[in-house]
Amino acid sequence: MDKAEKALKIQPRIPGGFLELLPGDQxxxxxxxNQIKTVFERFGFLPIETPAAxxxxxxLAKGGGETDKQVYRLxxxxxxxxxxxxxDLTVPLARYVAQHRNELLFPFRRYQMQKVWRGEGPQxxxxxxFYQCDIDVIGAVNMLTDAEIPxxxxxxxxxxxVPKFTIRLSNRKFLNGVLETFQVAQYSNEILHIIDKxxxxxxxxxxxxxxxxxxxGGKSDTLLSLISFQGxxxxxxxxxxxxxxxxxxxxxxxxxxxxxxxxxxxxxxxAEYTKIDLGVARGLDYxxxxxxxxxxDDYSQIGSVCSGGxxxxxxxxxxxxxxxxxxxxxxxxxxxxxxxxxNLLTEQPKATARVLIIxxxxxxxxxxxxxxxxxxxxxxxxxxxxxxAKVSKQFSYASRHGIPFVIVIGETELQAGTVTLKxxxxxxxxxxxxxxxxxxxxxxxxxxx
Amino acid sequence: MDKAEKALKIQPRIPGGFLELLPGDQxxxxxxxNQIKTVFERFGFLPIETPAAxxxxxxLAKGGGETDKQVYRLxxxxxxxxxxxxxDLTVPLARYVAQHRNELLFPFRRYQMQKVWRGEGPQxxxxxxFYQCDIDVIGAVNMLTDAEIPxxxxxxxxxxxVPKFTIRLSNRKFLNGVLETFQVAQYSNEILHIIDKxxxxxxxxxxxxxxxxxxxGGKSDTLLSLISFQGxxxxxxxxxxxxxxxxxxxxxxxxxxxxxxxxxxxxxxxAEYTKIDLGVARGLDYxxxxxxxxxxDDYSQIGSVCSGGxxxxxxxxxxxxxxxxxxxxxxxxxxxxxxxxxNLLTEQPKATARVLIIxxxxxxxxxxxxxxxxxxxxxxxxxxxxxxAKVSKQFSYASRHGIPFVIVIGETELQAGTVTLKxxxxxxxxxxxxxxxxxxxxxxxxxxx
Numbered sequence: 001m002d003k004a005e006k007a008l009k010i011q012p013r014i015p016g017g018f019l020e021l022l023p024g025d026q027x028x029x030x031x032x033x034n035q036i037k038t039v040f041e042r043f044g045f046l047p048i049e050t051p052a053a054x055x056x057x058x059x060l061a062k063g064g065g066e067t068d069k070q071v072y073r074l075x076x077x078x079x080x081x082x083x084x085x086x087x088d089l090t091v092p093l094a095r096y097v098a099q100h101r102n103e104l105l106f107p108f109r110r111y112q113m114q115k116v117w118r119g120e121g122p123q124x125x126x127x128x129x130f131y132q133c134d135i136d137v138i139g140a141v142n143m144l145t146d147a148e149i150p151x152x153x154x155x156x157x158x159x160x161x162v163p164k165f166t167i168r169l170s171n172r173k174f175l176n177g178v179l180e181t182f183q184v185a186q187y188s189n190e191i192l193h194i195i196d197k198x199x200x201x202x203x204x205x206x207x208x209x210x211x212x213x214x215x216x217g218g219k220s221d222t223l224l225s226l227i228s229f230q231g232x233x234x235x236x237x238x239x240x241x242x243x244x245x246x247x248x249x250x251x252x253x254x255x256x257x258x259x260x261x262x263x264x265x266x267x268x269x270x271a272e273y274t275k276i277d278l279g280v281a282r283g284l285d286y287x288x289x290x291x292x293x294x295x296x297d298d299y300s301q302i303g304s305v306c307s308g309g310x311x312x313x314x315x316x317x318x319x320x321x322x323x324x325x326x327x328x329x330x331x332x333x334x335x336x337x338x339x340x341x342x343n344l345l346t347e348q349p350k351a352t353a354r355v356l357i358i359x360x361x362x363x364x365x366x367x368x369x370x371x372x373x374x375x376x377x378x379x380x381x382x383x384x385x386x387x388x389a390k391v392s393k394q395f396s397y398a399s400r401h402g403i404p405f406v407i408v409i410g411e412t413e414l415q416a417g418t419v420t421l422k423x424x425x426x427x428x429x430x431x432x433x434x435x436x437x438x439x440x441x442x443x444x445x446x447x448x449x
Numbered sequence: 450m451d452k453a454e455k456a457l458k459i460q461p462r463i464p465g466g467f468l469e470l471l472p473g474d475q476x477x478x479x480x481x482x483n484q485i486k487t488v489f490e491r492f493g494f495l496p497i498e499t500p501a502a503x504x505x506x507x508x509l510a511k512g513g514g515e516t517d518k519q520v521y522r523l524x525x526x527x528x529x530x531x532x533x534x535x536x537d538l539t540v541p542l543a544r545y546v547a548q549h550r551n552e553l554l555f556p557f558r559r560y561q562m563q564k565v566w567r568g569e570g571p572q573x574x575x576x577x578x579f580y581q582c583d584i585d586v587i588g589a590v591n592m593l594t595d596a597e598i599p600x601x602x603x604x605x606x607x608x609x610x611v612p613k614f615t616i617r618l619s620n621r622k623f624l625n626g627v628l629e630t631f632q633v634a635q636y637s638n639e640i641l642h643i644i645d646k647x648x649x650x651x652x653x654x655x656x657x658x659x660x661x662x663x664x665x666g667g668k669s670d671t672l673l674s675l676i677s678f679q680g681x682x683x684x685x686x687x688x689x690x691x692x693x694x695x696x697x698x699x700x701x702x703x704x705x706x707x708x709x710x711x712x713x714x715x716x717x718x719x720a721e722y723t724k725i726d727l728g729v730a731r732g733l734d735y736x737x738x739x740x741x742x743x744x745x746d747d748y749s750q751i752g753s754v755c756s757g758g759x760x761x762x763x764x765x766x767x768x769x770x771x772x773x774x775x776x777x778x779x780x781x782x783x784x785x786x787x788x789x790x791x792n793l794l795t796e797q798p799k800a801t802a803r804v805l806i807i808x809x810x811x812x813x814x815x816x817x818x819x820x821x822x823x824x825x826x827x828x829x830x831x832x833x834x835x836x837x838a839k840v841s842k843q844f845s846y847a848s849r850h851g852i853p854f855v856i857v858i859g860e861t862e863l864q865a866g867t868v869t870l871k872x873x874x875x876x877x878x879x880x881x882x883x884x885x886x887x888x889x890x891x892x893x894x895x896x897x898x
Contacts, residue, residue, distance in 0.1 A: 014500050085523075268818070386591050
């Protein structure tokens with residue numbers, strides 16, 4: 001092949017802002033995915049999956065703003081279609097519930113773990129394609145559901161074996177109620193927006209910004225001191241004393257926070273994993289009560305790894321039926337890459353196979369296949385090296401893949417009706433009857449959860 | 450809300466040609482997905498996942514034709530981007546292997562189960578979004594791999610519990626060799642195209658079409674009789690006798706077919722699940738040796754549920770490195786809908802929860818949560834009905850979801866430290882100690898594979 005022909009090759013690469021893993025990392029990613037899925041199912045959440053594309057008018061019902069700019073439209077050869085890729089799983093959920101509401105049972109507990117797409121500029125930490133893992137309980141009004149959701153979060157992150165984390169709890173009603181008593185409730189979205197950014201902007205900028213919405217002096221001080229509050233229920237009740245005696249939104253918020261905080265204990269979330277953090281405001285106008293964020297205690301740079309809250313009306317754009325609910329979302333791709341960067345990924349095997357069968361002689365081919373079939377029948381993963389290659393090359397394949405066991409079958413073993421089993425970790429090997437080797441290499445995988 | 454406001458609601462619906470399932474069916478779909486994945490891993494295939502979007506120049510490297518017309522382009526608000534959604538998993542695999550070839554070990558055994566998109570007209574049975582489940586072994590030259598692939602197919606469809614199926618085997622070399630001896634090898638793509646369509650067009654149209662490529666009279670008869678051949682190896686060797694003595698492509702093809710057919714026996718595929726079917730031509734220019742199709746014996750209208758074959762050069766558009774391989778693809782979405790339509794889906798539970806805990810009295814709330822935590826800790830899925838509702842309504846929720854067990858805890862049980870366990874299938878119920886109920890409802894799920 002001459003230079004001209006070589007130049008015709010297209011450089012194999014993926015678009016910026018998209019992610020791709022080598023198989024070993026993909027195994028670790030899939031392990032996380034499955035752990036999350038398992039916990040969601042433990043709590044009886046039902047799986048749904050929605051198309052990657054929604055109709056433009058459905059997806060952009062809310063209209064305008066950042067969303068419209070970020071959405072990928074689908075175009076055919078003949079021009080743009082009426083479809084867009086979904087940018088989250090909440091809008092598709094709202095559409096799904098509205099569309100199928102007569103076929104669903106409420107409260108509807110659904111989980112959904114899919115890719116979403118956003119036309120972000122491909123800067124550091126901004127992905128154009130990533131997995132979200134969402135749960136929502138639609139049609140739930142009881143505060144017990146607000147308390148159950150954190151127990152799902154707790155079980156998920158325990159199962160993912162991430163370092164110590166804290167579930168941060170707040171309530172939109174409380175802060176909105178405080179704004180009511182300050183008579184600035186009409187600016188609550190703008191004010192909560194300022195609050196939501198305070199960790200980035202700093203308190204002085206926030207104080208400045210609050211002025212234009214009529215919050216100054218003592219009011220501004222009170223608000224800024226409230227939103228910097230982090231503590232347990234007792235401490236929260238102490239600092240919120242002023243509002244507990246006045247009927248109104250603030251009092252409702254306090255009562256809800258109390259119910260959710262105490263409920264979390266009953267649901268098994270230890271107190272040391274829980275904080276009331278009034279700085280958690282979560283989004284602008286979507287959430288109406290409880291809000292959550294989850295952070296890793298020693299890795300504040302990672303930010304919230306799981307966020308959500310309670311909303312009053314999921315499907316308002318599509319149906320008159322009022323459907324309140326509560327839900328959370330885990331940004332799995334981001335979490336994976338951040339745990340990887342911080343060297344916090346739970347170690348996983350780099351191969352799916354637990355054992356590689358090495359044909360030390362061509363006459364052993366059939367025997368190798370039969371032993372492999374036995375191992376698979378016992379529920380373990382097994383690969384036979386099928387190419388013709390020196391035994392040393394086959395061993396090196398097993399070792400570089402991190403396959404923990406190797407079974408060698410050659411002429412000697414074939415005549416004796418045995419195999420040689422080598423433990424690649426401990427570097428020990430032993431000739432033994434086939435059945436014994438099968439039992440040894442399958443035991444662990446069959447009993448793994 | 451008045452009429453004008455109601456009219457503002459957007460009708461919740463999905464784009465034509467896209468698919469969406471209710472949760473019960475989604476559970477059945479996910480079960481199939483997981484069964485396939487489990488078998489792929491049993492054989493040591495490694496997972497990879499590629500972005501939904503590829504660069505246009507990468508995806509359309511092969512250029513033009515049907516593909517170009519079917520590809521969805523991604524557009525941002527500012528206009529078309531340089532990205533397209535992938536329309537299969539083979540082109541992304543080729544790009545992946547070429548891009549990462551220095552980090553992969555060969556033979557590279559990968560599985561990949563993802564959605565693909567095609568801008569089809571949304572007619573019956575044509576989907577714009579569907580799952581493909583692919584395995585490929587890249588860098589494999591030994592015919593044993595061609596024999597192993599059908600054993601993966603066999604285990605997959607056994608595990609999916611579909612009705613009796615047949616893996617149909619052919620070899621492009623044999624037919625190409627026959628065309629060589631007929632001195633029409635230069636038209637082999639066109640001729641194989643005619644052959645591939647013969648089941649749709651009928652034999653007379655094919656005979657007519659073959660004329661233009663210099664095949665007439667005896668040659669045409671021989672070819673059409675060959676491609677209608679279906680039988681076992683012995684029968685194939687009998688009808689292919691003429692070509693066994695002449696060195697050339699046809700003889701090579703016969704030898705390969707023989708090796709693969711016999712290898713399949715060693716890999717545990719029963720003879721009654723295997724047929725040599727020379728009518729299987731599979732695609733036009735991609736496959737170069739072994740080709741496979743799989744059909745359900747009593748449901749010929751469903752067509753091939755799993756197809757693939759051997760190719761010489763996977764990554765030719767992206768690298769000079771020659772990478773032969775062999776692989777197959779299962780069109781899972783299509784398979785699911787066709788099994789569903791034919792009432793052949795393996796019955797699955799309609800809920801993820803195995804047990805619903807009913808709070809018969811508010812005082813039992815904490816106890817309910819604790820029992821739920823115990824059941825989940827034992828590895829079973831459990832839901833607590835958290836809304837306030839009459840016991841009868843809670844029972845109806847369990848029964849309509851098909852949750853097999855209900856645990857009721859009310860005042861009586863609370864005082865006695867017991868629960869009432871009801872088997873929703875057998876309609877029997879019994880008051881018993883908590884531990885016994887936990888053991889009973891968790892037993893089956895913990896031991897299920």
